[in-house]
Amino acid sequence: MTLSRRSFLQASAALTTTLAAPSILHAKTDTIRIGGLHDLSGAIDSSGVPMDKALRYAVAELNAAGGLLGREVEAVTYDPQSNMSLYSQYATQLALKDKVDVVFGGITSASRETIRPIFHRYKTLYFYNCLYEGGVCDRNEFTLGTTPAQTIAQLVPHVMGLWGKKVYIVAADYNYGHISAAWVKRYVEENGGELVETEFFPLDTTQFGSSISKIQGAKPDIVYSLLVGTAHLGFYRQWAASGMKGEIPIASSSFGGAGTENVMLTPEEGNGMVVATGYFPSVDNAANASFKAGIKTFYGNDAPILGEISEVTYESVKMWAQAVSETGATERMGIIQELEKGKSYDMPAGKVAIDPDTHHTIRDVYIAELKDQEMVIQKTFNAVQPSDTQMVCNLSKDPDSNKQFEISL
Known part of the structure; x- marks a missing residue:
C-alpha cells in the first residue's frame, strides 16, 4: 500500500x-x-x-x-x-x-x-x-x-557485437577508473577486440577538447566511458557539440548509476548511449x-x-x-x-x-539504451x-x- x-x-x-x-x-x-x-x-x-x-x-x-x-x-x-x-x-x-x-x-x-x-x-x-x-x-x-564482473563483463561483448572491436577508454582518475579500465581491457581482448588507448581525467576536469581530437584521430569503433560526477558530464556535451556523436557511439558502466546523468543531458547530447547497471527505473x-x-x-x-x-x-x-x-x-x-x-x-x-x-x-544486471532521457532496457542478466x-x-x-x-x- x-x-x-x-x-x-x-x-x-x-x-x-x-x-x-x-x-x-x-x-x-x-x-x-x-x-x-x-x-x-x-x-x-x-x-x-x-x-x-x-x-x-x-x-x-x-x-x-x-x-x-x-x-x-x-x-x-x-x-x-x-x-x-x-x-x-x-x-x-x-x-x-x-x-x-x-x-x-x-x-x-x-x-x-x-x-x-x-x-x-x-x-x-x-x-x-x-x-x-x-x-x-x-x-x-x-x-x-555492482562490480565489473557484473556489468562490464556483460556490456563489452554486447556493444562490440553492435558496433565493432576497436575500443577507446575515457575514465575517472582514481582507483575506480583505473581498475575498471583494466577490466574493460581484459574483456575487450577476451572477446577478440583491441584497446586503442585509455585516458584518465581528475574528477574536476571540465574541458575535453584535446581528448576529443585524439579520439577522432584514433578512429575507434566504441568509446567506453568510466567517467564520474557532474564535471565529467562536460565530455558528453562537448562530444555532441563536436559532431562526433553521430560518428562513434558511447558505452558506459558508470553513466546512470546515480540516475541523474540521463536527465542532465539533452536528448541530442545523450540519445543512443548504451549503459549497464544493476538498476533502472x-x-x-x-x-x-x-x-x-x-x-x-x-x-x-x-x-x-x-x-x-x-x-x-x-x-x-x-x-x-x-x-x-x-x-x-x-x-x-x-x-x-x-x-x-x-x-x-x-x-x-x-x-x-x-x-x-x-x-x-x-x-540482476540490465543493459539499456538512452532514449529521450529514459533508460530503455534492452537485455537482462539474472543472478549475476x-x-x-x-x-x-x-x-x-x-x-x-x-x-x-x-x-x-
Whole structure:
C-alpha cells in the first residue's frame, strides 16, 4: 500500500539531519539510530543527494509501519562535502559519539577506504552502496553495488557485437577508473577486440577538447566511458557539440548509476548511449512500482531521479531492518550472521541475494539504451555473481580479512 506524504512525514518526524555542519540534534534515547554519510555538496553531490533521499525514505517507511522492535528509527546524517578529512571525522563521530548501530555511506572508493577501516576498528556495521571496482573483503562491510564482473563483463561483448572491436577508454582518475579500465581491457581482448588507448581525467576536469581530437584521430569503433560526477558530464556535451556523436557511439558502466546523468543531458547530447547497471527505473516488477510510487508521494516535486546507487541504498536499509526484525536485536554480529544465510530478497532492482563468502550481492544486471532521457532496457542478466571479488575473498575461510585486494588481471 502506498502511504500518503502526510503519513510519511508524521512517521519520520524523529529523523535528524546535519548537512555541512558536524553538530546534530539531541537524539531520543529510545530510538534505534542509524548513520548516513553521503556527499550532499562538493564534486559528486549529484550522486550523494539521491542516496541520502533514498535512505531517509526507507527510514520513514519503516517508521510508518511501526518502526523496529517497537522503537522508532532515527537517521543521523552528515555531509562530508567530498572531503576525505571530513569523511574520517564524521565516521569516527558516528561510531563513537553518536553510537549508531549501522552506517550507510561513502561514494567514491577513496571515501570508502577512508571510512571502512574506522568502522571495522570500532565494530560499527557498514554498508557500501555504490558500483565499484571490486576486491573489498571485510566481514564488517556489506557491498551492494555492482562490480565489473557484473556489468562490464556483460556490456563489452554486447556493444562490440553492435558496433565493432576497436575500443577507446575515457575514465575517472582514481582507483575506480583505473581498475575498471583494466577490466574493460581484459574483456575487450577476451572477446577478440583491441584497446586503442585509455585516458584518465581528475574528477574536476571540465574541458575535453584535446581528448576529443585524439579520439577522432584514433578512429575507434566504441568509446567506453568510466567517467564520474557532474564535471565529467562536460565530455558528453562537448562530444555532441563536436559532431562526433553521430560518428562513434558511447558505452558506459558508470553513466546512470546515480540516475541523474540521463536527465542532465539533452536528448541530442545523450540519445543512443548504451549503459549497464544493476538498476533502472524501467525495471518491471511490483516492488519497483511500489518503490517509485512511494518515494514520489513522499518527496513530491523534490523526488530524486532514481539510479542504481539510490535504489541500492534503499535495499540496504530494508535488508538490515529485516535482519533486525528476524534476530530481534540490532547487535552487529547477529545481523552479520543473519545476512550471511544467503537469502534472496525481492527488491525494486529484482532478485537480490547476499553472497556469504564476499558480502557482495548476487543480482540482476540490465543493459539499456538512452532514449529521450529514459533508460530503455534492452537485455537482462539474472543472478549475476560478483565473480571478480570471489577470486580474492572468502570470508568463510578468513573471517578476519580487512582489506581491499588487488585482483590480478
